[in-house]
Amino acid sequence: MVLGDGIRRNIATVSKEERDLFIDAVKQLNRIQYNLTSSKTDFPAGHVSYWFKQDDIHQSSHVHNCPGFISWHREMCNRYESLLRTIHSELSLHYWDWNCDPSAISDGQGGVVNLFDADFMGNADDTVNEGSMAAIPPIFSIDKPGPNDTSTWRYPSNFNPADPPKTLTRGKSAGRPAVGGPRWPKDEDILNANTSEQFRALIERAHNQAHGYIGGNLGNPHISFRDPFVFLLHSNVDRLWAIWQLQPGHVERLDPNQVYNTESNSTGDVEIGRPFWGILSPLEPWAGFTAQTTATGIIKNLLPIRPWFAPENKEHMTGNYKTALDVSVVTLPSYDTAPHSGSPHGYQY
Numbered sequence: 177m178v179l180g181d182g183i184r185r186n187i188a189t190v191s192k193e194e195r196d197l198f199i200d201a202v203k204q205l206n207r208i209q210y211n212l213t214s215s216k217t218d219f220p221a222g223h224v225s226y227w228f229k230q231d232d233i234h235q236s237s238h239v240h241n242c243p244g245f246i247s248w249h250r251e252m253c254n255r256y257e258s259l260l261r262t263i264h265s266e267l268s269l270h271y272w273d274w275n276c277d278p279s280a281i282s283d284g285q286g287g288v289v290n291l292f293d294a295d296f297m298g299n300a301d302d303t304v305n306e307g308s309m310a311a312i313p314p315i316f317s318i319d320k321p322g323p324n325d326t327s328t329w330r331y332p333s334n335f336n337p338a339d340p341p342k343t344l345t346r347g348k349s350a351g352r353p354a355v356g357g358p359r360w361p362k363d364e365d366i367l368n369a370n371t372s373e374q375f376r377a378l379i380e381r382a383h384n385q386a387h388g389y390i391g392g393n394l395g396n397p398h399i400s401f402r403d404p405f406v407f408l409l410h411s412n413v414d415r416l417w418a419i420w421q422l423q424p425g426h427v428e429r430l431d432p433n434q435v436y437n438t439e440s441n442s443t444g445d446v447e448i449g450r451p452f453w454g455i456l457s458p459l460e461p462w463a464g465f466t467a468q469t470t471a472t473g474i475i476k477n478l479l480p481i482r483p484w485f486a487p488e489n490k491e492h493m494t495g496n497y498k499t500a501l502d503v504s505v506v507t508l509p510s511y512d513t514a515p516h517s518g519s520p521h522g523y524q525y
Contacts, residue, residue, distance in 0.1 A: 354385070
């Protein structure tokens with residue numbers, strides 16, 4: 177394997193050099209901040225690091241249990257990979273194969289790697305990870321004294337992305353994940369899905385179990401993207417979608433107009449107090465706070481996030497306003513288990 181060839185691989189099989197570069201990139205992204213001319217106490221906050229912006233994006237958009245789940249998370253992963261490459265251009269966003277215990281996973285050469293050692297992700301044992309999740313509200317909710325005036329909005333405790341907690345927690349279950357159990361579909365069952373709707377339902381079930389298996393921050397959807405390990409998990413979600421898309425005899429899965437089947441024309445709405453993101457919903461927050469229209473459905477609890485909001489207004493930059501039908505979303509990244517000639521994603525920051 178060649179460092180810098182653009183192929184996403186099982187993270188346990190890449191060199192220690194590459195894992196070290198990955199950790200270094202995360203640390204450096206946490207030293208670079210957006211919106212230096214605005215205040216940390218503003219809403220949306222200024223001085224948010226490139227790393228904690230990922231948590232800001234995920235917990236504010238909350239694209240789960242809806243048609244946009246797999247496409248929106250691919251967009252987020254692609255953008256994060258591009259950020260990593262601004263630090264070390266040779267990096268790719270590798271994946272954790274959730275069929276394996278990440279604390280004792282094969283390196284592909286007869287050895288065993290612990291992804292949670294001190295040199296990489298740090299400890300995942302809940303007996304030595306102090307910290308309580310009790311202060312985290314079960315549903316993320318911005319304080320909105322003036323519902324129609326964003327200048328009055330405020331973050332709840334522990335949610336200002338410019339003043340994030342300094343620690344995270346994990347509580348990994350012992351042994352291998354329970355893939356194939358009553359709640360965690362096997363990969364082969366996911367890949368045997370006949371339709372996009374069936375695939376999405378199965379992959380999201382597996383994804384949910386993977387979050388719970390690692391536990392701690394990853395067990396809470398509103399703070400899971402404070403843990404760098406989450407991107408290795410989501411790269412695996414995307415990898416399985418890529419394999420499914422490339423299955424022989426299914427060219428429609430590479431066609432933006434056919435890949436989402438009956439959900440292709442789904443629009444945004446509000447379901448049970450949370451956004452219901454359709455395939456035709458502009459991808460947020462990159463499309464900007466005002467992108468939702470009656471033509472595509474109104475996401476009533478969408479939050480403004482800088483720099484894709486005033487005064488920076490980077491939602492107007494090329495490639496930021498698009499839906500899940502965009503070729504950059506439907507075209508899959510290249511994986512070791514789903515290789516191809518390359519993908520067109522790339523973003524300006």
